[in-house]
Amino acid sequence: METSFAFFTDLFLHSLSLWWVIIPSIFLGFIVGAIPGFSAANTIIILLPFTLVMDVEVGLVFMVALYCASRMGAGIPAILVNIPGTAGAAATPLDGYPMVKKGQGQMALSISFTSSTLGGLLTTVIALLSMPLLARVGFYMHSVEMVVVMLFGISLIATIASKDTLKGLIAGFFGLMIGSIGADHVYATPRGTMGFLELYDGVPLIPALVGLFAISEAFMVIEGESILSEHSRDRLQTGTWHQTLEGVRITLKRWWHVAWTSLIGLVIGVTPGAGAAIAAFVAYQQSRAFSKTPELYGTGHPEGLIAPESANNGVTAGTLIPLLVLGIPGGATAAIMLVVMQYQGVNTGPRLFMERPELGYGIFMAMFTTYLLMAFTILPLSRYMSRVTLVSTTFMSPLIIGFTLIGSFVPREYMFDMYLAFAFGILGYIARKTGYHVAAILIGVILGPLLEQYMLVALQKSDGDFLTLFSSPLGNILWVALVASLILPAFMKHRQRRRKSVFAEGEG
Amino acid sequence: MASTQDSDEKRQLGGELIIPVLALGFTLYYIATVVDSPWSAQLNAFMVGSVLILLVLIFFAVAARALWRGEASLGMSNLIEPYHILPKRLGFIALSLGYLIVIQWLGFTLTTFVFMAASMLLLGGGRRPILCLVSATIMAAVALVVFVILFQKRFPKGPVEYLVQALS
Amino acid sequence: MSNSQRNSFISSLSRRSLLKAGAAAAVLGSSGSLASRAFAAGYPERNIDVIVPTREGGGADRNLRAFTAIWKKYLDTNFEPGFYPGASGRVGYEVYMGKYEPDAYSLIFGNMGPEVLNWVVKEPSFNIDDYIYWGRVDTDPGCLFIGSESKLQTLDDIIAEGKKRKLNVGTSRLAHPASIGMLALAEHTGIEVTLIPLSGGKKTVAGAVTGEVDFSVLTSGTVAAAGDAVKTLLVFNDKNVLGEALDNAPTMNEVYGTNLPPMLSSRAFGIHKAAVDKHPDRFEMLQSTFRKVFDDPEYKASVLKAKGHWEYVNYGGVEECAKFKQAMLELGAKYKSYLTGS
Structure with a gap:
C-alpha cells in the first residue's frame, strides 16, 4: 500500500475535481441539518435509489459531504433559535443562544462554522494519517470504560447545577429518570411507559430536545417584541462583516482549544455505538473543567460554543474509521454507507485498503475537501443568517412551534411524538420559570439511557459485581481523570482565591 | 402596590415545587412498574430513583423550613408573570x-x-x-x-x- | 496507485455518469407495470398497504422492495410500504391489527422468528391467532461467530473455555432464534454462558470484533456482510447454504448429532385472519400471484442486484408458515423463564 505524499496530493486534487458533487451536497446537507428531525442518515435513505445508481465513488463523496454539512447545519437553529435539531447539537445552544441574545448572533455562527471546519479538517487529517491505530480504540473502550465516559458527560449536571445545587441536581436526576423510560435492555420489560408502545424504545430524542429547548422558549419569548434586547437589536442591525471576522479571529486564537476538543470527538466517534451527543457534552464538560473562567460558561462564552462544535465534527471523521478499517459501522450514517458499498461490491475492512486504497483514503480526502469548501461557501452566510433573530416574536414563536412540532413527527412519523414534544415544552416552560435548568434535564434524558445500557453490559459480564467498574486499567485511568476534572477546578479556584487574599494582605 | 412588593421579597415556592412533585410522582410510578421485574430492569430505579427521592425530600424539608420561618410563600406568580x-x-x-x-x-x-x-x-x-x-x-x-x-x-x-x- | 488505475478511476467519475445515473433512477422509479389483469372481481382496485414493523432503509425494507418490484407485475397494483418501527416490532403489529381494515388491502411484512418470540415474552393486545403468516419470502439461519482476533478461534476452544468459566455471548436481543440456538448449544455441551443483548446487529458484530464479548450469535446474513472482521464457527440450520461466505462453518446438528430445528429469521407476509375468512377470493389471488414471483428470473436478478443472498430465498405458503409460527411459540415456551428473567 503506497501512502506517500504524492499519493495524498493526487487524492486531494482528485477530490477537488469533484467539487460539482461536493458543493450541491454541502447545501443540501446544510439545509437538512438545519431542519429539526431530519438528519444526514434519513436524507441518505430517502435518496438511496439515486445513490445506488451513482458510481460508487461519487455516491460515497456525496454521502460524506452531506454528512459533514448536515452536522454543521444543525448548529444554526441550535444557536439562533435554541432548537437543536439533532442530539449532536444538544450542547451547542448552551453558550450559542446566550450569545445571540446579546446580539452576537453573527459572531456565534461564525465561531460555530470556524470551529466546525477547523475541528473537521484537523480530525480528518489525523484520521488519514493514523487510521489503523485509531481503529484499535474500539478494542479498548468496552462497556466499563464507556460507563466512565458517560459519567464525564453526566457530571455536567453538577456543573450546571452550581448556581442552585439542589434544584440543578433534581432537574438532572429527573432527566435521568425520564431517560429510564422504556423496555429494559435485557428482558424487554416495559418500565414507566404509561402504557404507550411508542415509549418502549425509550423517550425519542428529537421531541425531548425541541420540546425542552425550543417550544418552552417560544412560550417564554412572547414576553418581548424580539428574542433580542433593544441594545442587542441595534448591535445586530448595525453589524457589518466585523462580527464574522471577529468570530474567525476568536476561534483561530483558541486553536489549541479547537484541537483538543475535536480530538475528544474523534476518539468518541471511533468507539462503535457512541455518538455525537456524548462527544459534545464530554467536550463541553472538559472545556469548562480546564477553563480559567468556568463561571462564564452558559452566559455566551466563545469556548463553550467552540468545544461542542469542534467535538461533534470530530465525531464525523471518527465514525467512518471502524467502518472502513474494520468493516463495522460506528453510527447510522456509516451503516448506510456500508449498504451502498456492499451494493457496489466494495469490500470494507482491511481488504478495502489493499484492493482499493484510493477509495479508502479517498473518502477521508473527500471529507477534508468538503470542510475546506464549506469554509468558503458557508462562512460568509453567517451575517445574513443571523438576521433571522431580528424577526418579531409575533412571527417567530408560531414559526418555532410549527417547525418543531413538525420536526418531532418526522423521524418516526407518530402523532404521539408531537404530543410528547408539546408535553416537554410545557415541562420546559415550568422549569425555566421556576429556576430549574432545562439543559440539566436534557443531559439526563440523552445520556441516561446510554449509561444504563453500558452499565448493564458491564454488570451482566461480571455477574452483577459492581467492582467490575474498577477492573480495567484504562477504565481506572479514566476514573482518575474524571475525579480530577471534577475536583481540580474547585481546587484551583480555592488556591486562586487564597493567593489573591494573601496578596491583598501583603499589600495591606 | 405593596402586596406585589411583599410577594416579590418572599420566595415563591408554589411554582418551584411543581418539578419536584412531578419528579417524585413519576419516580414512585416508575418504581411501581418495575417492582416485579428482574434486576436488570430495576437497576436504574435504584441508582437514579433513590437519589432523586432523597433530593426531593431534602428540597421539601428546605421549603418547609422557609415557609415556617415566613421567608417564603406558596405563591405561583413567578410561573405566571408578567x-x-x-x-x-x-x-x-x-x-x-x-x-x-x-x-x-x-x-x-x-x-x-x-x-x-x-x-x-x-x-x-x-x-x-x-x-x-x-x-x-x-x-x-x-x-x-x-x-x-x-x-x-x-x-x-x-x-x-x-x-x-x-x-x- | 498506478497511473492507469488512477486514470480509470478518474474517468469513471465523469459528470455525465452522475446524470446518467439520475436518469436511470427516475426511469426505474416511474416504470409501472402493464401485466395482465385477472379474476377476483376487480381486486385489487387500489394500492395495497404493506406495514413494515422495522425502520425504513433496513433489511426488511430492501427485501420488500426487491420482492414487490416483481410482485406488482402479477397483481397489477402498487404496494405502499408504511414503516412503523419500535418495541421490537410490536408497534407495527399493533398498528396493523388495530388500525387497518381486514379487507385484504393491507398486509404486514414481518419476521416470523423474533417477532413471534416477542409474543411469548409479553402478549400483544390482540389475539395472536387473529393474523396468519401466509407468504414466506426467505429464511436466514442464526449462526455463532468470533471476531477475527478473538482468543477463542475454534469451537473446541469455546467448549474448553466454557467449562472453565462462564462465557459472555453477544446477541442482538434475547428473544431471537439465534439466542435460542445458543442456549440449546450450551445445554447440549454443558458449558455456561451469559447472553448479553447488545441492541441490534451492528453492535453485536462490533461486540465480537472488539472483544467486548467472547463471541456472538446473530442472523447469518448480517454476519456474512461483516466480511473478514469476523469468522463463523457454527450455523443453526440443517445446512450451511451460504458456504464460503460463512467460512464453510458446519451446522450444530452435524457437529453434535443433535436434532435442533432450524433457528431462522424468516421474513413473511401476514394478513388479518378475518380478511382470509371474508374475502377468500382475494386471498387466493394474493397467494397465486405471490407464488409466481419466485419463478420469475427478474426476481433473482433483483435479489442479487441488491446484494441479497439468493440461497436464502425460500418460498413458503400458509402451511409452512403456520408450522414455523407454532415451532417458535413452543421453543419460546420452553425457554420462557430465561427470556423473561422470571
Missing part, C-alpha cells in the same frame, strides 16, 4: 394544543395554516393581518411541498392533501 402577557400566553398555548388535536380532522397543511395565522394574529394583537396571513400561507405551502410532496411523510391528511393526491 400578568399582562397572560391572556396571550394562555391563548398561544391553547392554540398549540389545538393544533395537535385539530390536525387529525383538518389535515396537516390546513391546520398548519390556521394555527400559524391564528397565533400570529393573537400575538400581534391583530396588527398587520395581511402579513400574518401571507406568512401563514407561505409556511403552510412550504410545509406541504417539503414534507408531504417531496419527502412523503405520513402526516394526517385533510382536504388539501386529498386535493394534491387527486391532482398528481
Whole structure:
C-alpha cells in the first residue's frame, strides 16, 4: 500500500475535481441539518435509489459531504433559535443562544462554522494519517470504560447545577429518570411507559430536545417584541462583516482549544455505538473543567460554543474509521454507507485498503475537501443568517412551534411524538420559570439511557459485581481523570482565591 | 402596590415545587412498574430513583423550613408573570394544543395554516393581518411541498392533501 | 496507485455518469407495470398497504422492495410500504391489527422468528391467532461467530473455555432464534454462558470484533456482510447454504448429532385472519400471484442486484408458515423463564 505524499496530493486534487458533487451536497446537507428531525442518515435513505445508481465513488463523496454539512447545519437553529435539531447539537445552544441574545448572533455562527471546519479538517487529517491505530480504540473502550465516559458527560449536571445545587441536581436526576423510560435492555420489560408502545424504545430524542429547548422558549419569548434586547437589536442591525471576522479571529486564537476538543470527538466517534451527543457534552464538560473562567460558561462564552462544535465534527471523521478499517459501522450514517458499498461490491475492512486504497483514503480526502469548501461557501452566510433573530416574536414563536412540532413527527412519523414534544415544552416552560435548568434535564434524558445500557453490559459480564467498574486499567485511568476534572477546578479556584487574599494582605 | 412588593421579597415556592412533585410522582410510578421485574430492569430505579427521592425530600424539608420561618410563600406568580402577557400566553398555548388535536380532522397543511395565522394574529394583537396571513400561507405551502410532496411523510391528511393526491 | 488505475478511476467519475445515473433512477422509479389483469372481481382496485414493523432503509425494507418490484407485475397494483418501527416490532403489529381494515388491502411484512418470540415474552393486545403468516419470502439461519482476533478461534476452544468459566455471548436481543440456538448449544455441551443483548446487529458484530464479548450469535446474513472482521464457527440450520461466505462453518446438528430445528429469521407476509375468512377470493389471488414471483428470473436478478443472498430465498405458503409460527411459540415456551428473567 503506497501512502506517500504524492499519493495524498493526487487524492486531494482528485477530490477537488469533484467539487460539482461536493458543493450541491454541502447545501443540501446544510439545509437538512438545519431542519429539526431530519438528519444526514434519513436524507441518505430517502435518496438511496439515486445513490445506488451513482458510481460508487461519487455516491460515497456525496454521502460524506452531506454528512459533514448536515452536522454543521444543525448548529444554526441550535444557536439562533435554541432548537437543536439533532442530539449532536444538544450542547451547542448552551453558550450559542446566550450569545445571540446579546446580539452576537453573527459572531456565534461564525465561531460555530470556524470551529466546525477547523475541528473537521484537523480530525480528518489525523484520521488519514493514523487510521489503523485509531481503529484499535474500539478494542479498548468496552462497556466499563464507556460507563466512565458517560459519567464525564453526566457530571455536567453538577456543573450546571452550581448556581442552585439542589434544584440543578433534581432537574438532572429527573432527566435521568425520564431517560429510564422504556423496555429494559435485557428482558424487554416495559418500565414507566404509561402504557404507550411508542415509549418502549425509550423517550425519542428529537421531541425531548425541541420540546425542552425550543417550544418552552417560544412560550417564554412572547414576553418581548424580539428574542433580542433593544441594545442587542441595534448591535445586530448595525453589524457589518466585523462580527464574522471577529468570530474567525476568536476561534483561530483558541486553536489549541479547537484541537483538543475535536480530538475528544474523534476518539468518541471511533468507539462503535457512541455518538455525537456524548462527544459534545464530554467536550463541553472538559472545556469548562480546564477553563480559567468556568463561571462564564452558559452566559455566551466563545469556548463553550467552540468545544461542542469542534467535538461533534470530530465525531464525523471518527465514525467512518471502524467502518472502513474494520468493516463495522460506528453510527447510522456509516451503516448506510456500508449498504451502498456492499451494493457496489466494495469490500470494507482491511481488504478495502489493499484492493482499493484510493477509495479508502479517498473518502477521508473527500471529507477534508468538503470542510475546506464549506469554509468558503458557508462562512460568509453567517451575517445574513443571523438576521433571522431580528424577526418579531409575533412571527417567530408560531414559526418555532410549527417547525418543531413538525420536526418531532418526522423521524418516526407518530402523532404521539408531537404530543410528547408539546408535553416537554410545557415541562420546559415550568422549569425555566421556576429556576430549574432545562439543559440539566436534557443531559439526563440523552445520556441516561446510554449509561444504563453500558452499565448493564458491564454488570451482566461480571455477574452483577459492581467492582467490575474498577477492573480495567484504562477504565481506572479514566476514573482518575474524571475525579480530577471534577475536583481540580474547585481546587484551583480555592488556591486562586487564597493567593489573591494573601496578596491583598501583603499589600495591606 | 405593596402586596406585589411583599410577594416579590418572599420566595415563591408554589411554582418551584411543581418539578419536584412531578419528579417524585413519576419516580414512585416508575418504581411501581418495575417492582416485579428482574434486576436488570430495576437497576436504574435504584441508582437514579433513590437519589432523586432523597433530593426531593431534602428540597421539601428546605421549603418547609422557609415557609415556617415566613421567608417564603406558596405563591405561583413567578410561573405566571408578567400578568399582562397572560391572556396571550394562555391563548398561544391553547392554540398549540389545538393544533395537535385539530390536525387529525383538518389535515396537516390546513391546520398548519390556521394555527400559524391564528397565533400570529393573537400575538400581534391583530396588527398587520395581511402579513400574518401571507406568512401563514407561505409556511403552510412550504410545509406541504417539503414534507408531504417531496419527502412523503405520513402526516394526517385533510382536504388539501386529498386535493394534491387527486391532482398528481 | 498506478497511473492507469488512477486514470480509470478518474474517468469513471465523469459528470455525465452522475446524470446518467439520475436518469436511470427516475426511469426505474416511474416504470409501472402493464401485466395482465385477472379474476377476483376487480381486486385489487387500489394500492395495497404493506406495514413494515422495522425502520425504513433496513433489511426488511430492501427485501420488500426487491420482492414487490416483481410482485406488482402479477397483481397489477402498487404496494405502499408504511414503516412503523419500535418495541421490537410490536408497534407495527399493533398498528396493523388495530388500525387497518381486514379487507385484504393491507398486509404486514414481518419476521416470523423474533417477532413471534416477542409474543411469548409479553402478549400483544390482540389475539395472536387473529393474523396468519401466509407468504414466506426467505429464511436466514442464526449462526455463532468470533471476531477475527478473538482468543477463542475454534469451537473446541469455546467448549474448553466454557467449562472453565462462564462465557459472555453477544446477541442482538434475547428473544431471537439465534439466542435460542445458543442456549440449546450450551445445554447440549454443558458449558455456561451469559447472553448479553447488545441492541441490534451492528453492535453485536462490533461486540465480537472488539472483544467486548467472547463471541456472538446473530442472523447469518448480517454476519456474512461483516466480511473478514469476523469468522463463523457454527450455523443453526440443517445446512450451511451460504458456504464460503460463512467460512464453510458446519451446522450444530452435524457437529453434535443433535436434532435442533432450524433457528431462522424468516421474513413473511401476514394478513388479518378475518380478511382470509371474508374475502377468500382475494386471498387466493394474493397467494397465486405471490407464488409466481419466485419463478420469475427478474426476481433473482433483483435479489442479487441488491446484494441479497439468493440461497436464502425460500418460498413458503400458509402451511409452512403456520408450522414455523407454532415451532417458535413452543421453543419460546420452553425457554420462557430465561427470556423473561422470571
